[in-house]
Amino acid sequence: MKKIFTVLGIASAISFMNAQTTVLTDNFSYTGALTANGWTSHSGTAGQLTSNGTAVNLVAGNSEDANKGFTTPFTLSPGVISKADYSATINIASATGLTTAGDYFLMFTVTSGTSPGNFNARLYAKGSPTGYSLGVVNNGAGTPAPAPTYGTEIPYGTPANITVTYIVDNSVTPATNTATLKINSQPLLTNALGTGTASTTIGGVAIRQAGSATSGTGNISISNLVARVFNSTLAVSDVKNVKGSFVKNTFVKNSEITFGTNAKDVKVYNMFGQIVKTASVKENGTLNVSDLAKGNYIVTGTVNNEPVSQKILKD
Incomplete structure (x- = not known):
């Protein structure tokens, strides 16, 4: 989990x-x-x-x-x-x-x-x-x-x-x-x-x-x-467990983020708090991030009417 x-x-x-x-x-x-x-x-x-x-x-x-x-x-x-x-x-x-x-x-x-x-x-x-x-x-x-x-x-x-x-x-x-x-x-x-x-x-x-x-x-x-x-x-202390996985590949070695569940209002934030990507995705769906620089990002979205987010590293 x-x-x-x-x-x-x-x-x-x-x-x-x-x-x-x-x-x-x-x-x-x-x-x-x-x-x-x-x-x-x-x-x-x-x-x-x-x-x-x-x-x-x-x-x-x-x-x-x-x-x-x-x-x-x-x-x-x-x-x-x-x-x-x-x-x-x-x-x-x-x-x-x-x-x-x-x-x-x-x-x-x-x-x-x-x-x-x-x-x-x-x-x-x-x-x-x-x-x-x-x-x-x-x-x-x-x-x-x-x-x-x-x-x-x-x-x-x-x-x-x-x-x-x-x-x-x-x-x-x-x-x-x-x-x-x-x-x-x-x-x-x-x-x-x-x-x-x-x-x-x-x-x-x-x-x-x-x-x-x-x-x-x-x-x-x-x-x-x-x-x-x-x-x-970004050493966030407000943490909770949810069923399933929002982002499946938190270490993004290729050009796509893969999601483990349906999610609405997906947003990708850079370390300045700026939104650099938006989308809605389905389970096992992907979001292309090939145009983003290497580094850390925060991915947020809504799953089963509950707001969630996850940190990723793009290599």
Whole structure:
């Protein structure tokens, strides 16, 4: 007999996921070195990263990397799904010094200080003669190095409002970690190509300058930086047994979910609580999910006039 979650429990979990805490804010309203304003240099030539009163400016050919810690480190608890994000306004004025291959310049750190640990939820930039593109990688581990998922090119001098979200699912074995990137009104980008194991904490945000004066992270401005963490979610406690099996293959290795009973008003939710599929199905019927990205989803429906739901993993 499989355990089935009630829709009420899922609704509560999705609502709980949206309870957020702001753990870092920097509008760069000061002038001078970041290291004089709450940041710590952990690599390169200290003092190179400076604010002009509205933004921090990366400079082509400079090498300083610096991080700023959260007010409270965020623990990625075992057995549940945890989420954190950071948002900022990015602007790149020209192709000067900007690599055409792509490099990362903004990310989460495991902790803060002179040894901030691994970098996760990495924001990338690359340039062309006409504009810049932003991309995301969940972590940097893997051989070859994981390829970023990039958005649509943005004309030079045009600001991009971005949100990078890092999701760590410790409710499955092995645990998964995924990064998403929202750029202005562009479609959401998702990347889980890095093979590194997620850390047990997220402790800060880092800015990175890399490459050379002719091919690197170039001249990038970052303003309105905010980081948030979200309460662990989808460890639903409202559980009850029902006769039969709602979803027969909770580990979806192919392109279809198979149902063990007639069900109405079937909905598939992603980890943001967004509905990505709807259907009504019959016993042993299927729902094609080949167009969905790999990861965890919640499937809800009505069986014998009773709302039920079940978590699945699409491989």
